[in-house]
Amino acid sequence: MLKIEQPITIVSFLFDDFETLDLMGPVEFLAALPNVETKYVSLAGGLISSRQGFQIMTDNFKSLPPNSLLLLPGGQGVRKMVEDKIFLSSLEKAVLQAELVLSICTGAALLAQIGQLKGRKATSNKLALSWVASHDREVLWQDQARWVVDGKFYTSSGVSAGMDMSLGFVADFWGQDLAEELAKKAEYVWQNKADQDPFSDKSRAI
Amino acid sequence: MLKIEQPITIVSFLFDDFETLDLMGPVEFLAALPNVETKYVSLAGGLISSRQGFQIMTDNFKSLPPNSLLLLPGGQGVRKMVEDKIFLSSLEKAVLQAELVLSICTGAALLAQIGQLKGRKATSNKLALSWVASHDREVLWQDQARWVVDGKFYTSSGVSAGMDMSLGFVADFWGQDLAEELAKKAEYVWQNKADQDPFSDKSRAI
Numbered sequence: 001m002l003k004i005e006q007p008i009t010i011v012s013f014l015f016d017d018f019e020t021l022d023l024m025g026p027v028e029f030l031a032a033l034p035n036v037e038t039k040y041v042s043l044a045g046g047l048i049s050s051r052q053g054f055q056i057m058t059d060n061f062k063s064l065p066p067n068s069l070l071l072l073p074g075g076q077g078v079r080k081m082v083e084d085k086i087f088l089s090s091l092e093k094a095v096l097q098a099e100l101v102l103s104i105c106t107g108a109a110l111l112a113q114i115g116q117l118k119g120r121k122a123t124s125n126k127l128a129l130s131w132v133a134s135h136d137r138e139v140l141w142q143d144q145a146r147w148v149v150d151g152k153f154y155t156s157s158g159v160s161a162g163m164d165m166s167l168g169f170v171a172d173f174w175g176q177d178l179a180e181e182l183a184k185k186a187e188y189v190w191q192n193k194a195d196q197d198p199f200s201d202k203s204r205a206i
Numbered sequence: 207m208l209k210i211e212q213p214i215t216i217v218s219f220l221f222d223d224f225e226t227l228d229l230m231g232p233v234e235f236l237a238a239l240p241n242v243e244t245k246y247v248s249l250a251g252g253l254i255s256s257r258q259g260f261q262i263m264t265d266n267f268k269s270l271p272p273n274s275l276l277l278l279p280g281g282q283g284v285r286k287m288v289e290d291k292i293f294l295s296s297l298e299k300a301v302l303q304a305e306l307v308l309s310i311c312t313g314a315a316l317l318a319q320i321g322q323l324k325g326r327k328a329t330s331n332k333l334a335l336s337w338v339a340s341h342d343r344e345v346l347w348q349d350q351a352r353w354v355v356d357g358k359f360y361t362s363s364g365v366s367a368g369m370d371m372s373l374g375f376v377a378d379f380w381g382q383d384l385a386e387e388l389a390k391k392a393e394y395v396w397q398n399k400a401d402q403d404p405f406s407d408k409s410r411a412i
Contacts, residue, residue: 019234020230020233020234025227025230028225028226028258031259038259040259040260047263052233053233053243053244055263056260056263057253057262057263127391159391160392160393160394185364186364186365187364187365187367189397189404191395
């Protein structure tokens with residue numbers, strides 16, 4: 001488990017066509033934590049293209065430093081990566097080495113595909129949940145959750161939910177006051193209830 | 207004024223130590239608009255470092271294409287850029303060429319410094335508003351606004367307000383339905399009232 005009294009490395013594992021806000025929402029809050037260093041990696045290193053048209057520089061992934069948190073966005077690129085055995089093998093190594101894993105949106109499909117969510121509760125984008133769930137039926141998929149925590153895995157619902165989950169993670173490890181302070185600094189209206197999901201089908205029907 | 211029936215170029219004007227979510231929140235929504243192309247520029251081009259520890263590739267700014275929207279983030283880097291005459295001269299050229307300008311957070315200080323907000327209503331991050339306002343006292347600074355529109359200038363409050371402003375801009379030009387659709391796709395709880403500001407001092411006192 002992550003040790004917050006020691007230096008923490010936050011490693012974002014990227015691939016082409018990742019969804020911008022999946023990554024950048026959490027990064028905004030997590031990079032402000034005390035005692036953290038941020039790294040951006042990909043399978044081959046170099047420039048990675050976001051779905052929204054910019055390029056971000058990455059190092060090639062070799063291994064995670066001790067006491068790392070792995071950040072895994074989703075997006076259109078997941079549709080390709082979920083079939084890419086070399087990518088998945090590298091990701092699996094990172095997941096096993098990480099003390100904590102945060103996936104956003106369809107990033108959970110990658111974790112499901114490598115069997116790392118089996119028997120665990122998890123969630124994903126509500127518009128893509130049936131596709132995501134098809135990668136492992138033995139995950140306890142939650143269709144009404146802004147985010148879900150099970151063991152070392154935090155999984156969030158669609159895109160913007162990653163910000164709420166990240167602040168929830170901050171509250172879990174550093175306390176509610178720091179989470180609220182980070183939200184206030186960014187003038188962010190935090191949806192701070194993990195089980196309140198305005199975008200689940202059931203919630204919309206109410 | 208921006209013509210939405212013609213191709214639009216969304217140009218993000220970047221500098222080192224820009225605030226990640228100032229840029230990436232709006233980019234998430236604006237890049238999804240019909241008929242848009244996105245570009246990322248800086249004074250000298252090349253890799254620009256965000257405050258949150260990653261590098262993004264930019265072209266060097268020469269001039270804006272016709273029918274461009276200029277996106278200007280804020281952040282720690284503004285404190286340096288607001289004194290940089292070469293940067294400001296280049297930015298002024300971009301602002302004058304743009305059909306529409308969206309600034310986020312302390313990005314408004316840069317617009318104020320080059321005199322482009324004089325006599326207009328504008329806003330900025332509520333924790334930094336007095337510093338931002340010091341760059342031009344003849345701006346009609348609004349201390350209770352999530353975002354403000356005046357002429358071709360949209361200015362937003364702190365960091366996260368950029369997302370709400372961007373969706374407000376979409377609603378103004380393409381209609382409320384598209385703005386709500388983009389918010390829903392990203393599972394974003396849109397704070398859709400420009401004049402409701404939960405982070406202004408007065409609001410907090412109520």
